[in-house]
Amino acid sequence: xxxxxxxxxxxxxxxxxxxxxxxxxxxxxxxxxxxxxxxxxxxxxxxxxxxxxxxxxxxxxxxxxxxxxxxxxxxxxxxxxxxxxxxxxxxxxxxxxxxxxxxxxxxxxxxxxxxxxxxxxxxxxxxxxxxxxxxxxxxxxxxxxxxxxxxxxxxxxxxxxx
Numbered sequence: 001x002x003x004x005x006x007x008x009x010x011x012x013x014x015x016x017x018x019x020x021x022x023x024x025x026x027x028x029x030x031x032x033x034x035x036x037x038x039x040x041x042x043x044x045x046x047x048x049x050x051x052x053x054x055x056x057x058x059x060x061x062x063x064x065x066x067x068x069x070x071x072x073x074x075x076x077x078x079x080x081x082x083x084x085x086x087x088x089x090x091x092x093x094x095x096x097x098x099x100x101x102x103x104x105x106x107x108x109x110x111x112x113x114x115x116x117x118x119x120x121x122x123x124x125x126x127x128x129x130x131x132x133x134x135x136x137x138x139x140x141x142x143x144x145x146x147x148x149x150x151x152x153x154x155x156x157x158x159x160x161x162x
Contacts, residue, residue, distance in 0.1 A: 002053065006032035015041040018049070028053040030080075039063035043070055050075050055108065056083040064090030071097040071104055080108035082136065082161070087111075091118030095125040098132060108136040110161040116141050126154040136161050 001014070011032050018024060027049040034057040042048065043066045052070070059067065064086045070076045071094070091114045094107065109122065119141040126132060127150055139160035145151045151158075 001032075002028040002030040004029075004032065008033055008035040008038055011038045012041060015045070018045055018047075021045070021047050021049070024049050026051040026053075029057065030055045031057065033058050034063060036062050036066065039066035043067055048073055048076055051078040052076065053078075053080045054084070055080050057081075059084040059086065061085075061087055061090040065093045068093040068097045071101040074103045077103055078106040078108075079104065080106070082108045082110040084111050085113050087113040088115045088118035088121075090114075092121050095121035098122070098125040099128040101129060102131050104129075104132050106134045106136075107132060110136045110138050112138055112140075114138060116144055120145060120148070120150075123148070123154060123158065124150050126150075126157055133157055134159055 006029060011029060011034055014029070015038060030053045034054065039059060048070055059081060064081065070079060086109065091109060094109065114137070119137055122135060122137065123145060126135060135157060136159045139162050142160045
């Protein structure tokens with residue numbers, strides 16, 4: 001379904017179909033337009049797909065806050081949110097949830113609206129998370145955090161994206 005620019009109504013129909021899901025492992029709706037209700041519906045799935053590609057879906061901080069609840073599910077292993085207008089507020093919620101998450105191995109947060117504060121909090125959260133192996137972040141703050149002790153401890157797990 002990736003790249004089909006589905007409207008929120010179509011996305012909601014897909015999510016509704018996943019309510020009793022026990023088999024679908026991957027959902028790639030990159031480029032679709034998700035609204036807050038779509039994010040709430042996704043976060044409330046009892047068996048969400050393990051891989052979710054939500055890159056370039058126009059997800060804002062409110063949606064990100066809802067999606068961060070997916071980190072409470074032990075099934076979700078990859079969550080891609082690149083190119084969404086998520087700022088420090090959304091990044092901070094992900095950072096808080098990463099501290100106790102034990103299943104996510106990949107989090108793509110290459111979002112240009114994430115600032116230095118959000119970048120630092122995400123990096124700090126990796127010190128308490130041993131399962132996340134790849135955190136994608138925009139490269140604009142790499143030089144600002146490079147010398148921090150927290151970054152030095154987790155630098156092999158961060159992927160800076162141009």
